[in-house]
Amino acid sequence: MAGLLDAMQGFAVIGIVIAVGYVAARMRVGGSQAQMVLNRMSFFVATPCLIFSILSRERLTTLLHPSIVVAFVAALTVGALFLLCNRLWFHLRAPDAAIGALGALYLNSNNIGLPVATYILGNPALVVPIVMMQWLIFMPAGLAALDATTRGTVSVRAMVLQPLRQPILIGSVLGVIVSAINARVGFDVVPAFVRDPIGMIGDAAVPMILMAFGMSLRGARPLGSRSGRAAALTVVALKNLVMPAVAFAMAYWAMGFRGPVLYACVVLAALPTGQNVYNYAASYNAGVAFSRDCILVSTIVSPLVIAGIALALG
Known part of the structure; x- marks a missing residue:
């Protein structure tokens, strides 16, 4: 019960900030570009600073924890299950099927993962290995699949360079490097007058992420189109129900x-x-409405599932 109460308090914090963003959008605070500005500021500036601040103080064992095996296996399992369901029942075009597989396996490790790890699990560093796994493995693989199914060719250059354009990944790598140097020399090599402003900027990341997400909910109508509705609901079921079940089985029985x-x-x-x-x-003009429905519905369902997990395991 204590775990459920902690989770509910965490969701209350997250929900209030999201609600503030929604109300701000309804009142047109910041104009029509407010959501875009918050998203870009959090993505390009605040979140990389937050990740750097966290990782540069963490031990490298945080990234090498065997729990990353659980996340990897669970993600691959649900992605493969969606492709199997599509082959048996949905028969989506290949690019749309690739988007569906990504929708099933790709976690919202930034916009929702960071707040959940911060306010429910109590340690934002827990989500960092998942961030790096997705950007170093799943994102290049997904882009390769979309290249192959839409253009008929695979751009190796795009696969290699795409992760390097991700500021959060760059912040992660720099944080790991500083952490390794700190462990080697035995003290923090980043002076306080540099670390403190980075930390101040990073502290703004989670509020900006949540308010921008709240703004995005204004006028949203999930599953408005009948075409692809069954496939979208299947993605949501795989993402919100099957993936946690696979993770539990893998973590409990296989990893102990x-x-x-x-x-x-x-x-x-x-x-x-x-x-x-x-x-x-x-970007690839493939499954645009389909992907939007998967994201929105899975985001609505996720707090209920996490509350159930907290009640059972917390």
């Missing part, structure tokens, strides 16, 4: 995790579909 580590593995697996999937869909 118990207590907080088991809880964190299952909660993070229940995160909704990442908004990057919509960006990829729009």
Whole structure:
């Protein structure tokens, strides 16, 4: 019960900030570009600073924790299951099927994952290995699949360079480097007058992310189109129900995790579909409405699932 109460308090914090963003959008505070500005500021400035601040103070064992195996196996499982469902029932075009697989396996590790890890799990560093796994493995693989199914060719150059254009990944790598140097020399090599402003900027990341997400909910109508509705609901079921179940089975029986580590593995697996999937869909003009429905519905369902996980495991 204590875990459920902690989770509910965490969701209350997250929900209030999201609601502020929604009300601000309804009142047109900041104008029509407010959501875009908040998203870009958080993505390009605040979140990289936050990730750097966290990782530069963490031990490298945080990134090498075996729990990343759980996240990897659970993601691959649900992605493969969607492709199997599509082959048997939905028969979506190949690019749309690729978007569906990404929707099932790609976690919203930034917009929702960071707040959940911060306010529910109590440690924002828990989500960092998932961030790096997705950007170093799943994102290049997803882009390769979309290249192959829409253009008929695979751009190796785009696959290699795309992660290097991600500021959060750059902040992660720099944080790891500083952490390794700190461990080697035995003290923090970043002076306080540099670290403090980076930390101040990073502290703004989560509020900006949540308010921007709240703004995006204004006028949203999930599953408005009948075409692809069954496929979208299947993605949501795989993402919000099957993936946490696979993560639990893998963590509990295969890895032998118990207590907080088991809880964190299952909660993070229940995160909704990442908004990057919509960006990829729009870039390749493949499954745009389909990806938007998956993201929105899985985001609505995710808190209920995480509350159930907290009640069972917290």
